Amino acid sequence: MTKAQTSPAESAAGPLSGIKIVDLTRVLAGPYCTMALADLGARVIKVELPGRGDDARHIGPFIDKKSAYFMSVNRGKESIALNLKLEEDREIFEALLEDADVLVENYRPGTMEKLGYDWESLHARFPRLIYASASGFGQTGPYREKPAYDMVVQGMGGIMSLTGHPGGEPTRVGTSIGDIGAGLFTALGIVSALYERTRSGTAQGEGRRIDVSMLDCQIAMLENGIARYFATGKVPGPLGARHPSITPFQAFKAKDGYLTIAAGNDTLFTRLCELLGLPGLAGDARFTSNEARCQNVEALTAALEARLTGEPVSHWLALLGDAGIPCGPINNVEQALSDPQVLFRNMVVSTEDPDVGEVRMAGNPVKISGFADPAARAPAPELDSGRERLLAELKARKKAAE
């Protein structure tokens, strides 16, 4: 089977161009992290299990038996299949680390130690190497060796207790925020360590060990749920589609569906009431401050919806939008991906997969001056498709060193 290789030259140039990342990660948190780094210009070499590869290759949805899920978080990477329990493959892996800047892994804590690739050993051997781990619960603490996936940390971290409707059944955030949060914090730690390494006292700069836990990241993202709990001692619950401490800041029912309106400060609220032909509301003592509006949110919602349900969503978006009231539709995925602003911002990019043709996916939201933001990106790699080039590079390097 002849497969097109992903060329590193095809990767987007960016502030991290020239950085080489050896990537042992699987499924989502780690691959999402390294995709963000690849989008910023880094070269990412995915080290996968021979035969099977990243588990995500076997998770749907599939296009012609290829995982669109895998393709969408691994674009622009290279792949080499190595069994880290075999001496021959370990040699290749260690040779890859020799001039790597970063090693990222998201195994369960303990796995890398068993392979002899713990931080202490690798740091002694490759002092410049930044070694980042993303795991369910972190490298320390009583749960260190427990397995976790997105669902588990969404449940444990409290976000599910804030999501959904009062008295309703448990509700997961509809995207894997447990993985994505950890992926982003891991990427932030890695780039910070790359920056720091340029100015360490030692000749070449020192690598650091980065330890990110999915559960920790859920806590870091709980935001005002924590403030509310510590300020009041009351345990906050889910609030449907409204903000806990800004009102109005929620979904409202119109004639043919819902829209969002976020007019929490007094100026915006007064303007909103005027536009809706309800000027009396702005002067109503129950609604004259954000605090008062939060306390009387049911009454306010009823009063606003009595008017809003009289006209369709499009009517209100035009009227309120023109007047500068923050508002918007509640888009489904199709509508979001065809939104003119989303398309203008190049947030839907495409790759050309050698088997299935064009595959579209989310673009890079970090827009930086001086770097192109190409609409066409390198596809996700076939398993082991980078082997020949990588081995040739290692050979050439060895020769040059002789």
Next chain:
Amino acid sequence: MTKAQTSPAESAAGPLSGIKIVDLTRVLAGPYCTMALADLGARVIKVELPGRGDDARHIGPFIDKKSAYFMSVNRGKESIALNLKLEEDREIFEALLEDADVLVENYRPGTMEKLGYDWESLHARFPRLIYASASGFGQTGPYREKPAYDMVVQGMGGIMSLTGHPGGEPTRVGTSIGDIGAGLFTALGIVSALYERTRSGTAQGEGRRIDVSMLDCQIAMLENGIARYFATGKVPGPLGARHPSITPFQAFKAKDGYLTIAAGNDTLFTRLCELLGLPGLAGDARFTSNEARCQNVEALTAALEARLTGEPVSHWLALLGDAGIPCGPINNVEQALSDPQVLFRNMVVSTEDPDVGEVRMAGNPVKISGFADPAARAPAPELDSGRERLLAELKARKKAAE
């Protein structure tokens, strides 16, 4: 009123120690970004509107009239009140920029231009300065000047269409993921530009312009909702508390509440069935692969819950947990914040506010070797409390330059 000043020396040391950030941001996306950077060691100087300060100072929950919301995303920063329309204050602001590494703002696009602080002007004057903007829709495109808040982009970006229960009412993610996502991507862009600046061709390195849109970030976080739509052409909807393409990976009802179980691969699923005393399920043709289980998720859920509802959550967590099945409770905020792992990992830190005493909040999830992760952090600043020290620093610098 005598107030304790936040000393930059109290800030956590980290890979970004020595970096100076001038921070014009308000409310959440920007302040969340600069808090993450402060946690990594950067010095953050918050420039606020005289008199009123950051809007978040006026958003609840309050402790003794002080906003716990504000305190929880501004710890460890310094504050100076400047009116950028007054010549005298503009001089101070520009003097602050002279040796700043980063300027961050989250005004509506156009505001900085009107103040004469557009990228082109500032870059010409301060070529090393990295200039980052987080806005609702970005600095370009048809919606550029539209106002947006978290609620609006959660609605427009598609995440609400994936969150909640089939046929149910709109459901907001219970935390401000629109702001937090943008804050994290902005921080990632900033640190990448800091890294790149160390190796630019020019003598001192060049600053970059970073343009992050909250809506773009929502698209970047939609994850497999996009893959599913492009792979199948079908518009994905909300699925309650389960994963769209991994099964079982969801919340299950037990006798006294819910737990999560994430046992999507065949090995874990078979082990789960054995532990539940339902070995027949693993051999049932409807459930022999993840794909089959996804297609027959209702039948599988019913079969598992028939057993799970017989015992309380604690029973199952002990049984399944000991056997290495990824599972967990659905914690409320109080439970999450008192979880032994969360506490062990120092994810609840405290600050000593000069008025209200101890205020607890989320810690830093980026754990990096060689840097302390203090449990006590510097509090959020009083409005303008850094003025004297900052002006003294500027004076000393001017003197030294003479």
